[in-house]
Amino acid sequence: MLAALPIADPDPLWALISAFRQDRRTDKIDLVVGVYRDASGQTPVMQAVQDAEARLASAAASKSYRALSGNLAFNDGMSRLLLGDEAEALDRQCTIQTVGGTGALRILADFIALVSPRATVWNTNPGYVNHRPIMAAAGLTVRAFRWQENETGLDLDAVVADLEEASRGDVVLLHGCCHNPTGIDPTSGQWRRLAMLCKERGLIPLIDMAYQGFGDGIEQDAAGLRHFAQELDTMLVAASCSKNMGLYCERTGAAMVIAPERNLLGNIRATLERITRANYSMPPEHGAAIAAHLFESPGMWLSELEASRRRVAEVRRDLTAALARCGAPETFQALRRQKGMFSLLPLDQRQMGRLREDFSVYGTANGRINIAGLLPGDVERLAEALRAVSSSPYLVHARAG
The missing domain is CATH 3.40.640.10 (Type I PLP-dependent aspartate aminotransferase-like (Major domain))
Structure with missing residues (x-):
């Protein structure tokens, strides 16, 4: 039976995640994984969720x-x-x-x-x-x-x-x-x-x-x-x-x-x-x-969710402002009016490859980035990388070992 099993292509998203983990550069930026991250780069467990879990554990309801x-x-x-x-x-x-x-x-x-x-x-x-x-x-x-x-x-x-x-x-x-x-x-x-x-x-x-x-x-x-x-x-x-x-x-x-x-x-x-x-x-x-x-009891949950929403909106605002300051093409300003955790960069597959190879910035091949994956200290560097990739057809590789 297994001899007839066709060769399955690896999931491209998880292949990128694997490549990021193997990348030894200390300044690498992960904008691939589709999860919310706070300003420290963690995916937190909401306090409202922790409190609910504590109540559930205390109740010890049947697992039937x-x-x-x-x-x-x-x-x-x-x-x-x-x-x-x-x-x-x-x-x-x-x-x-x-x-x-x-x-x-x-x-x-x-x-x-x-x-x-x-x-x-x-x-x-x-x-x-x-x-x-x-x-x-x-x-x-x-x-x-x-x-x-x-x-x-x-x-x-x-x-x-x-x-x-x-x-x-x-x-x-x-x-x-x-x-x-x-x-x-x-x-x-x-x-x-x-x-x-x-x-x-x-x-x-x-x-x-x-x-x-x-x-x-x-x-x-x-x-x-x-x-x-x-x-x-x-x-x-x-x-x-x-x-x-x-x-x-x-x-x-x-x-x-x-x-x-x-x-x-x-x-x-x-x-x-x-x-x-x-x-x-x-x-x-x-x-x-x-x-x-x-x-x-939605009060705490909704408050924590709103804080997460505001962080994503602030990252969008800060990134587009940095892109404007460094002279990146105007097309990047569409990021400001878009909503949620994701956006598509106005870059093609080759430019996304250059972004990864020359600047250790990981997004998907079609240009998708997770806005919530961007840390405050990386905003300026990402803006400069996007300007360089979008405006110059030739880049000097700066890959570290």
């Missing part, structure tokens, strides 16, 4: 199996976090706990493949590196639509033009906020236009909400999703607690299906549970139990 849908208090809290406490759509949604946001995407992909196998999933280009593989692994056809900037922000005309080819019943995969990898988010008016496009053409939105709280704030970041839920009778949502609660390795997420009528929810839940039963049976409890505690 739980429901296939996961932690019910968590599911209720997630639905309200996404839709708002007073949303009409709360009465016609089904939310289940999943193994992280990735698990939510795969469960929803399997759900689409079951109920609408001929649907095409339309994915942003550029897009999150794992969206296409997840959808394709479920047997779905995936096509791309442009997600790019003009002089003021998202080029919505390009989006609309590409989606003219979508058919009724197709799925449009959108990022709820803090688009990964570009950082390009729609304005409120553009969200309304996108919702109208889906409504008029009979397209089903699948909104991936991985970074709620890292753009403009926990409530503001949900505005686009909530408008969609208000205007459309059917939509899908994948959500993650990895970033806004720092529960990365706890793999805590949720999948939501919003239906036209409440009487459809029982069958939807049974279908989702059947999919999870054949996959991982039920999700892990610990992360969801932590999140449920945070939903009960």
